[in-house]
Amino acid sequence: MPIYKETYHNWYGRLKENPLTWWVIGKTGIKLVMRKSKALMILIFIASSIPFFIKAVQIYLVTKVGESSQLVQGIKGLKINTEFFSGFIQGQMFFVIIVIILAGAGLIAQERKYKALSVYFSKPVTFWDYIGGKFLIIGFYASLITLLPGLILFMVKVLLSSDLTFLKTYYWIPLSMLAYVILLITILGGLMLALSSAAKGTGSAAVIFIVILMFPDILSKILTRIPEVGIFSIQSSLKQTGAFFFGVELPFDFGVYWGALMLVVIIFISYLILLRKIQPTEVIK
Amino acid sequence: MSVTINNFTITYGDVTAVDNMTVVFPPGATGLLGVNGAGKSSLIKGLLGLVKISSGSASILKYDVSTQQKLIRQLIGYMPEDDCLIPGLTGLDMVQFAGELCGMSKEDARERAHEVLFLVGLEEARYRRVEAYSSGMRQRIKLAQALVHDPKLLFLDEPTSGMDPKGRQEMLDLIKTITSSVDISIILASHILSDVERTCDRIVIIHRGALARQGDIHGIKGKYSGSFTVRIDGDKEKFRKILEEEKCEITPSGKNLLDITLPEKQDTDLILKAAHQSDVKLRKMVPSIQSLEDVFVKLIKEDDDAHL
Numbered sequence: 001m002p003i004y005k006e007t008y009h010n011w012y013g014r015l016k017e018n019p020l021t022w023w024v025i026g027k028t029g030i031k032l033v034m035r036k037s038k039a040l041m042i043l044i045f046i047a048s049s050i051p052f053f054i055k056a057v058q059i060y061l062v063t064k065v066g067e068s069s070q071l072v073q074g075i076k077g078l079k080i081n082t083e084f085f086s087g088f089i090q091g092q093m094f095f096v097i098i099v100i101i102l103a104g105a106g107l108i109a110q111e112r113k114y115k116a117l118s119v120y121f122s123k124p125v126t127f128w129d130y131i132g133g134k135f136l137i138i139g140f141y142a143s144l145i146t147l148l149p150g151l152i153l154f155m156v157k158v159l160l161s162s163d164l165t166f167l168k169t170y171y172w173i174p175l176s177m178l179a180y181v182i183l184l185i186t187i188l189g190g191l192m193l194a195l196s197s198a199a200k201g202t203g204s205a206a207v208i209f210i211v212i213l214m215f216p217d218i219l220s221k222i223l224t225r226i227p228e229v230g231i232f233s234i235q236s237s238l239k240q241t242g243a244f245f246f247g248v249e250l251p252f253d254f255g256v257y258w259g260a261l262m263l264v265v266i267i268f269i270s271y272l273i274l275l276r277k278i279q280p281t282e283v284i285k
Numbered sequence: 286m287s288v289t290i291n292n293f294t295i296t297y298g299d300v301t302a303v304d305n306m307t308v309v310f311p312p313g314a315t316g317l318l319g320v321n322g323a324g325k326s327s328l329i330k331g332l333l334g335l336v337k338i339s340s341g342s343a344s345i346l347k348y349d350v351s352t353q354q355k356l357i358r359q360l361i362g363y364m365p366e367d368d369c370l371i372p373g374l375t376g377l378d379m380v381q382f383a384g385e386l387c388g389m390s391k392e393d394a395r396e397r398a399h400e401v402l403f404l405v406g407l408e409e410a411r412y413r414r415v416e417a418y419s420s421g422m423r424q425r426i427k428l429a430q431a432l433v434h435d436p437k438l439l440f441l442d443e444p445t446s447g448m449d450p451k452g453r454q455e456m457l458d459l460i461k462t463i464t465s466s467v468d469i470s471i472i473l474a475s476h477i478l479s480d481v482e483r484t485c486d487r488i489v490i491i492h493r494g495a496l497a498r499q500g501d502i503h504g505i506k507g508k509y510s511g512s513f514t515v516r517i518d519g520d521k522e523k524f525r526k527i528l529e530e531e532k533c534e535i536t537p538s539g540k541n542l543l544d545i546t547l548p549e550k551q552d553t554d555l556i557l558k559a560a561h562q563s564d565v566k567l568r569k570m571v572p573s574i575q576s577l578e579d580v581f582v583k584l585i586k587e588d589d590d591a592h593l
Contacts, residue, residue: 008404008463011397011435015359015388024385032373114416115367119430122333122363123386124355280335 021125025133030140033103040102045145048095052149055088056156063160080157080166085150085173086246089180090239092146096184101209103141104192106202107134108278113201121280131193131274138189147181150174173246180242187238187263188213194270197277227253237262287312287438287470288332293341295324295331295494302327304494305341310472314464316481316488316502317474318581324494325474326366329440333363346437359387362431366442366474368423370415376402376426377411383430394433401429405459420447424456432463439463441473445480453480460484482577490581492588506580511547512573514538515556519565527559544573 034041062080111117120130154174158167192209199205216233223229230236230252237259243249244256252259288310295303303324319325330336332343334354343350345357371379377398384394402411405425410418415426424447431439444460445453461484464471475481481488482502490497498505517524518541525535525543533555534546547555553570560567573579 007466008432008459008469009400010467011393013389013393013397015434016390017388018355019359019386019388021386024382028374028378028382028385036373110372114370114372115365116369116371118330118335118363118365118367119369119371119383120386121335122358122361122365123383124358124388125386126355280330 019124021123021129022132022136025120025125025130026136026140029107029133029137033137033141036106037102041099041141044095044098044102048092048099048145049149051088051091052153055084055153058084059153059157060160063157082170082173082176082246083248085154085170085177086243086248088153089146089150089177090242092149093184093235093238095145096142096188097210097213099141099145100138100188100192101206104134104138104189105196105206105209107137108193108196109199109202109205112197112277117278118280127275127278130278134193135185135189138192139185142185142189143181146184147177150177150181176246180245183241183245183263184238187234187266190267190270190274191234194273194277198273228258230254231258231262234262234266287315288343288345288472290328290332290343291341293328293331293343294339295327295336296339297327297336302494303331303491306491306494306496308489308496308499310470310489311487312468312470313487314460314471314473314485316485317472317491318478318481318488319474319476319491319497320585321476323476323491325476325491326442327494328491329363329442329472329474333358333361333440359434360437362434362436362439364424364427364431364439364441364444366446369427370418370423372414372416374415375412376407376415376418376422376429379415379426380429380433384433387434389434397433397435398429401432404432405429406455421449421452424448424452428456428459436469438470438472441471441475443475443477444473445475445477457483478576478578478581488577490584492585497588498584502577506577511549511551512583513545513547513553513556514569514571514573515543515545515567516541516569517543517560517565517567520563521565523563524559524565527562528556531555531559541568 058078059080062078151174154170154177161167191212192205195205195208195212196202199208213234216229217235220230220233220236230240231254236252240250240252240254240256240259241263243251250256290306290308290310293303293306294301306328317325317328327336331338332345332350334350338351346360348357348360350357371382374382377395380398380402381391381394384397385391389397399408399411402408405428407422407425407429410422415423418426424444428441428444431441441460445456448456457480460471460473463469464484471485473481473485486502487500488502488505489499521541521543528535528545531551532548533551536544538544545556547553556570557567
């Protein structure tokens with residue numbers, strides 16, 4: 001078969017002046033992740049929705065049956081307040097880690113393997129467009145199991161309430177949820193992308209990510225007498241900062257600013273790795 | 286002018302890939318020639334902002350490469366030398382994706398992707414994932430993604446690399462069709478000289494990162510049309526002396542073989558006359574420069590000799 005059956009024709013359409021390339025990269029990546037790991041993703045979403053349904057039932061019971069009822073009092077300490085929503089979002093951390101590994105480990109590793117970066121950077125795509133697009137992919141999937149169900153739960157509570165007292169008291173909770181999820185995506189997503197860009201493959205990026213998250217966490221649980229060790233655990237630092245965002249009691253004994261500092265360091269290191277590894281072309285010296 | 290380059294230098298650490306180059310690529314098809322490592326790919330990558338320029342300036346389609354890179358990238362197409370595939374995407378998705386990155390709407394990019402995939406002969410494979418493509422198909426998909434947004438200027442870096450002879454011919458035919466039928470300029474970097482000779486009108490030869498020669502292919506070949514290889518029987522020295530007196534350049538190239546370059550405006554009568562005067566028999570006389578490859582080899586040799 002000949003390489004062409006017809007001659008070349010010009011295209012007379014109009015190109016957008018400033019194309020939102022990060023959006024194009026993000027939406028294509030979202031579809032691609034689902035295409036590659038559809039079964040696993042669906043499984044994770046089903047598993048992660050179990051806490052959501054439990055919380056929804058709790059909201060229904062407390063709002064419709066009443067906190068004073070025997071049924072609700074049987075569930076120790078059940079109150080629909082800041083701790084309730086903070087607990088839900090923070091409780092999704094495990095699923096967030098799994099989703100970020102599934103969606104993010106191969107995002108850059110695979111493209112570097114197939115030397116795809118020069119395709120991106122020969123188009124009007126900048127470093128920040130590329131990274132922004134990749135964050136969008138991770139952010140989309142992470143939000144599906146944190147922010148979206150969190151906001152739905154809040155809406156359920158508001159809709160089931162007979163008056164606006166709850167909304168007036170806790171109107172800022174959706175903003176806290178949004179801030180915490182953005183922090184979660186920035187830290188965990190940034191770290192995953194950095195590892196994906198630096199590791200030799202998807203598998204090794206995933207393994208290093210798990211080790212970085214789990215090792216200091218385990219260490220801090222062993223060395224309970226030295227609470228400061230918790231600073232080096234990304235998960236502990238995230239929970240500590242998250243608690244600060246929601247205005248609830250801090251779960252660890254180290255200062256929230258130390259936790260925040262740890263997270264800033266992680267962002268900075270991830271940024272440096274990405275800056276070094278996301279090069280449009282491999283230069284062989 | 287399609288591309289204007291002034292005092293362009295690209296270095297990788299201590300290695301200078303492009304050395305203070307000044308060159309102009311006019312509209313049309315221009316071949317960028319050089320041996321492996323001459324600096325062809327580095328020059329293209331420097332122009333596209335893919336590698337850092339150490340010094341100098343350049344403009345593509347009158348836009349400055351250091352300040353208007355985004356605009357330039359919308360107007361040009363680049364077919365890289367490497368595989369450059371986006372794994373997981375089908376051929377159609379990848380070309381559509383490339384179109385959308387350039388600023389096409391989703392619908393336009395989809396429609397145009399079908400069109401260019403037909404053009405490059407991937408219509409049957411367009412729904413297959415690109416990582417499953419053969420090396421020839423990978424070359425075609427790379428060309429398709431470079432063409433999707435109808436660029437004004439196309440950079441092709443070793444476009445026939447890894448293709449079988451039939452595919453190579455088809456690729457060259459396609460490039461020739463594009464340059465001859467529509468207003469797209471092409472800069473084709475290759476070390477396969479026959480590819481360049483077949484598709485381009487002009488050449489720019491670079492060697493050791495510097496400009497060695499540029500001009501019209503026929504003009505450059507014409508400069509060497511006065512070179513002949515002759516085999517003689519008889520008094521070689523006398524024959525040689527007569528020709529040298531006539532200002533011919535003589536290089537021995539084997540037993541009884543001489544490479545003779547005639548002075549300007551002289552023809553083979555001079556050689557025949559010298560043979561007659563020195564009483565030698567001419568057993569063979571053929572033009573030494575027959576193809577672009579011969580010109581290229583001679584130019585590179587001259588350049589290397591000049592560096593010694």
